[in-house]
Amino acid sequence: MSLAPLTSNALAVLEKRYLKKDLQGNPIETPEELFRRVARNIASADQLYNPKADLPCLEEEFFQLMASLDFLPNSPTLMNAGRELQQLSACFVLPVGDSMEEIFDAVKHMALIQKSGGGTGFSFSRLRPKNDVVGSTKGVSSGPVSFMSVFDAATETIKQGGTRRGANMGILRVDHPDILEFIQCKDRDHRFNNFNISVAATDEFMEAVEKGKDYPLRNPRTKEITGHLPAREVFEKIVYYAWKNGDPGIIFIDRINRDNPTPHLGEIESTNPCGEQPLLPYESCNLGSINLSHMAKNGEIDWEKLGSVTERAIHFLDNVIDMNRYTLPQIEAMTKANRKIGLGVMGFADLLIQLGIPYNHPMAFELGERIMAFIQEKGRQASYRLALQRGSFPNFEKSTLKGKWEAMRNATITTIAPAGTISIIAGTSSGIEPLFALVFVRHVLDGKKLLEINPFFEQVARVEGFYSEDLMKKILEVGSLKDLPEVPEKVKRLFMTAHEISPEDHVRMQAAFQKYTDNAVSKTVNFPHDATVEDVAKVYLLAYELGCKGVTIYRDRSREEQVLYKGIQPREEEKMDGFKKERRPRARGDVMHGSTRKIKTGCGNLYVTVNEDEEGRLFEIFNQIGKAGGCAASQSEAIGRLVSLALRSGIDPTEIVRQLKGISCHMPVWSQEGRILSCSDAIAKAIEWHLREKNKAKVDLKEAWVEEKTPIFGKSNPIFQRGACPECGGPLLFEEGCVKCLCGYSDCG
Incomplete structure (x- = not known):
């Protein structure tokens, strides 16, 4: 089988980030050779269990799985399999203990992981609160937020090199005494830019919010109650700052631990940077996504093909665990003891379009639930069969799966990951997100700009007879089809973009997929710029009510350095909003x-x-x-x-x-x-x-963002010299907790 056609954007991303290069930075392998390299390397794991395994046959099977673009593993596997680094995992969680030694061990371990291309999640909930006693020095603690800055600075330094950028998740329990400081720690955009942050909300807290009661704060060092806070006021503060700039998100930590398959090993405290993968300390996870846009046949879902791809993908991801080269021995031990994998999907929006179902239609929610239930069941069966051949994961006997299955190879099977960059390679929509836009500008060499049109929309436009270059340019400017009389109503309904989907429907889709997902679902709830704080509060409460394990929201243009426009121009009134004075250049003298x-x-x-x-x-x-x-x-x-x-x-x-x-x-x-x-x-x-x-200035190059020194905004707000992709100049999108671009650039790697 030959390689499926790749878009120009896919080829550009592969060349920039994935293909092997010589010392001058020139690619020395083709996309087909990349898939062959990965397939050969991952297939070789079968020999560990069967010395007589037919490796060439399995290599061809894995090659076809990827070359067809029906399935792709996470980026580190594509980048590193069969190469010297051989670090294949995308996500890790590291413990942060309550001592200076443990804190800086975590910083060191984070650095090693991020150097190899992984993202890291942390819970800072074990750290004693600010002003608590420090026994060794008789001094006082500076608290978890101050130590987060150490992790942030280290990531900033590390991410200057490498093919993937460092990214972190920082989590604090809602009952930690420093929770209010944590909630607003990203109030100014230049702080903690290498962190997504989330509050770990307990059932106790959410019940207190519902009833309007106070809830207790507990010192993690002594386990004693140190005070109480009004739950609704804390919840409103969480909501306000999320409305203001997208952080913090919320994870429902008790719900996550109810689904923890190995509770005897301890509680899950944190997730990976985008929130879809809850992990125990020192666990890693290998992710991959099925391309649902390839699962449509004659206007229906090809369930037989979807089942076949699922089974082969489970085999592939289990092999990745054995072929992985682990950064730390603790990570290798924990990962191999539980053998967690995360099979998810991409291209769901494109699948709906092929089936003629609008994204926010009840049939779409039902279909999402049905698809994920099918993948979960087929995936479990495939893991069971592998366990009969290779043995169950070592912690199986004490796991919650023991009473339900005779054997099981993997503690978890499914995860809905962002699939941002690999969806570009596959030429399909990202994860389970709706389309962000139908027409983009792609920046190419010599400053030229090309219109890039969603292929399904272009096909429909030509068949329906309303396609024209002028219309495509108009769609680029306004960002949607909503107010365009040239476009038929049925087409408008089918091709709704992310900002036309109500926040509630975003949450309903997340909940539909979460119902049959072992781990969690990466999904951004998009709000228009004029959404209120109350709108955000309703979504957070709805996510809890519908069974989501967390929620991330983004209000359009709420982050100063991550301007997110559906069209190509900001509104005129927003261009000058907040300015107090105009800058004018000084006149030049005669002699310099x-x-x-x-x-x-x-x-x-x-x-x-x-x-x-x-x-x-x-x-x-x-x-x-x-x-x-x-x-x-x-x-x-x-x-x-x-x-x-x-x-x-x-x-x-x-x-x-x-x-x-x-x-x-x-x-x-x-x-x-x-x-x-x-x-x-x-x-x-x-x-x-x-x-x-x-000797007039020192340049601190560790700071990635630029803050203006002269207060030209009303409250000395920072001004950031960034709003477009730093690599291609295109628009930056905020999806699944990450700032990303269609060219493949991502702040999260």
């Missing part, structure tokens, strides 16, 4: 003093002149690339003009350095001062060197 530095770049020698005003403040720069003309010279001149404008307008030069430094091009070079990645990088370093020589 400065220095010129010669820097070797891939485009030739670059001469950067940095001038100061009479008070010694940086005022302007001039750039010239040798005697060259053309694009390189014009671009360096443009950068110089914009930097000069920023300097004359009072922008801190260290912030300009942060924006330019590290930008790379295809021709990096080495100079006496180190590696020069591009002309932009060279200009930044010239400014930085000038500042260092003058």
